[in-house]
Amino acid sequence: MQRGAIDGAAATVGPEVADAELAVVCAPVDRIADLVQQLQAVLPPTSVVTDAGSTKQSIVARVGAAAGRAEFVGGHPLAGSHRDGPEAADARLFVDRVCVVTPSESNTAKAVERVRTFWESLGMSVHTMSPAAHDEVLARTSHLPHVAAFALALSVEEADLPLTASGFRDATRLAASRPALWSAILHENRDAVLKAVDRYLERLAALREAIDEEDAVRLENLLHDAKRIRDRLGDQLGAPSGGTRL
Amino acid sequence: MQRGAIDGAAATVGPEVADAELAVVCAPVDRIADLVQQLQAVLPPTSVVTDAGSTKQSIVARVGAAAGRAEFVGGHPLAGSHRDGPEAADARLFVDRVCVVTPSESNTAKAVERVRTFWESLGMSVHTMSPAAHDEVLARTSHLPHVAAFALALSVEEADLPLTASGFRDATRLAASRPALWSAILHENRDAVLKAVDRYLERLAALREAIDEEDAVRLENLLHDAKRIRDRLGDQLGAPSGGTRL
Numbered sequence: 001m002q003r004g005a006i007d008g009a010a011a012t013v014g015p016e017v018a019d020a021e022l023a024v025v026c027a028p029v030d031r032i033a034d035l036v037q038q039l040q041a042v043l044p045p046t047s048v049v050t051d052a053g054s055t056k057q058s059i060v061a062r063v064g065a066a067a068g069r070a071e072f073v074g075g076h077p078l079a080g081s082h083r084d085g086p087e088a089a090d091a092r093l094f095v096d097r098v099c100v101v102t103p104s105e106s107n108t109a110k111a112v113e114r115v116r117t118f119w120e121s122l123g124m125s126v127h128t129m130s131p132a133a134h135d136e137v138l139a140r141t142s143h144l145p146h147v148a149a150f151a152l153a154l155s156v157e158e159a160d161l162p163l164t165a166s167g168f169r170d171a172t173r174l175a176a177s178r179p180a181l182w183s184a185i186l187h188e189n190r191d192a193v194l195k196a197v198d199r200y201l202e203r204l205a206a207l208r209e210a211i212d213e214e215d216a217v218r219l220e221n222l223l224h225d226a227k228r229i230r231d232r233l234g235d236q237l238g239a240p241s242g243g244t245r246l
Numbered sequence: 247m248q249r250g251a252i253d254g255a256a257a258t259v260g261p262e263v264a265d266a267e268l269a270v271v272c273a274p275v276d277r278i279a280d281l282v283q284q285l286q287a288v289l290p291p292t293s294v295v296t297d298a299g300s301t302k303q304s305i306v307a308r309v310g311a312a313a314g315r316a317e318f319v320g321g322h323p324l325a326g327s328h329r330d331g332p333e334a335a336d337a338r339l340f341v342d343r344v345c346v347v348t349p350s351e352s353n354t355a356k357a358v359e360r361v362r363t364f365w366e367s368l369g370m371s372v373h374t375m376s377p378a379a380h381d382e383v384l385a386r387t388s389h390l391p392h393v394a395a396f397a398l399a400l401s402v403e404e405a406d407l408p409l410t411a412s413g414f415r416d417a418t419r420l421a422a423s424r425p426a427l428w429s430a431i432l433h434e435n436r437d438a439v440l441k442a443v444d445r446y447l448e449r450l451a452a453l454r455e456a457i458d459e460e461d462a463v464r465l466e467n468l469l470h471d472a473k474r475i476r477d478r479l480g481d482q483l484g485a486p487s488g489g490t491r492l
Binding site: 078079080081097098100127137138140141142144145146147148149150151152153154155156157158160161162163164165166167168169170171172173174175176177178179180182183186187190193194196197198199200201203204207208211212214216219220222223224225226227229230231232233 | 410412444
């Protein structure tokens with residue numbers, strides 16, 4: 001409020017939001033469905049509610065179809081960082097990044113369009129897919145990298161830290177994320193996350209075996225396959241060969 | 247040569263380097279020992295040879311003690327990137343970063359000091375330890391993160407790439423490294439790398455189990471432990487709380 005970024009703040013959802021045409025719920029994933037339903041209780045049926053949660057299927061299912069109430073359309077802007085609070089605010093956070101919007105069968109085209117237009121007005125490219133498809137892909141592209149980074153940070157001794165360089169720093173950056181937030185995400189998307197982790201364990205086992213058996217040809221082939229995939233993303237955010245625009 | 251960065255280039259080690267006081271071998275780790283021995287054959291015994299390889303024990307052992315020849319003192323500047331070639335040159339690459347120097351029992355204090363002074367003149371903090379201790383720590387802080395990043399890149403479908411954000415990009419950056427270079431490093435430091443990978447697999451198994459068993463308390467505790475370690479490195483290279491200065 002001191003910065004003029006918001007007009008008001010309240011600890012609960014009350015009548016003061018009753019004239020909102022669009023409400024965006026930004027909260028830990030295990031609290032979103034509740035907040036959506038509290039909003040639906042005070043908003044007119046012509047309003048639309050969306051969210052910014054990293055999981056979609058369980059939230060969309062929990063909210064359900066609420067006939068005669070403001071529609072909920074799930075969303076997930078693929079932008080953010082491990083930092084939080086107003087100090088970490090970034091006016092260009094969403095520019096040229098991707099937002100996934102996950103309509104359910106009960107959504108009207110009009111409500112989906114309103115949510116799409118909102119994220120596009122912030123500079124995002126909007127990609128539409130089912131909640132289940134979203135959770136399956138994001139388990140691999142976001143939830144798994146978090147698990148991998150947490151495990152990597154747990155694999156060093158504190159005494160090792162002076163002998164880390166930028167590689168370790170980048171590879172573990174996601175481990176600085178908020179534990180409560182990520183515990184909830186990994187829980188909400190449990191099945192898809194376990195599938196992605198198992199897939200990762202298989203790839204690690206293949207690399208381990210090639211190292212163990214001193215099979216240089218197989219090892220180098222695996223590293224080439226990995227590099228080929230990673231190279232498609234390019235070096236920089238905002239200037240990718242395939243990573244942030246659809 | 248066009249840029250004036252070097253005075254000459256040759257494909258082999260010949261008499262043209264015979265007046266060098268200090269020779270720094272920068273090559274894939276499996277080629278370093280040979281090149282050091284070729285240099286020792288042409289340099290006077292008062293010269294010193296060092297290297298920039300990511301593994302030390304096998305190189306130091308292979309070079310051996312060469313009485314009456316230029317001394318070899320192993321080194322490893324912890325700075326670099328996944329990019330290579332003159333286009334990727336960076337005059338400040340070594341500033342405020344750590345270099346590990348790994349003297350063997352046959353090295354004189356004078357030769358070690360010459361190598362230390364060289365890296366310090368480029369702005370580095372020099373840390374001295376045994377080749378074996380270096381390989382043990384670097385397996386955890388550098389070689390393992392590469393294995394983890396290669397496996398992570400192998401765990402996504404190409405069709406997933408548009409739905410990646412900066413987290414995936416950072417977590418997999420090391421997978422863009424040169425396959426031949428890293429195949430050799432993982433081979434040369436095989437025992438320590440396998441130990442680090444096994445440690446990592448244990449941490450992943452613990453996280454997987456907590457997710458699978460929906461043990462939110464245990465999961466959040468693990469994530470907290472990981473975050474505590476990662477937070478000690480701070481956000482930025484060059485302004486760390488413990489990562490690049492000793």
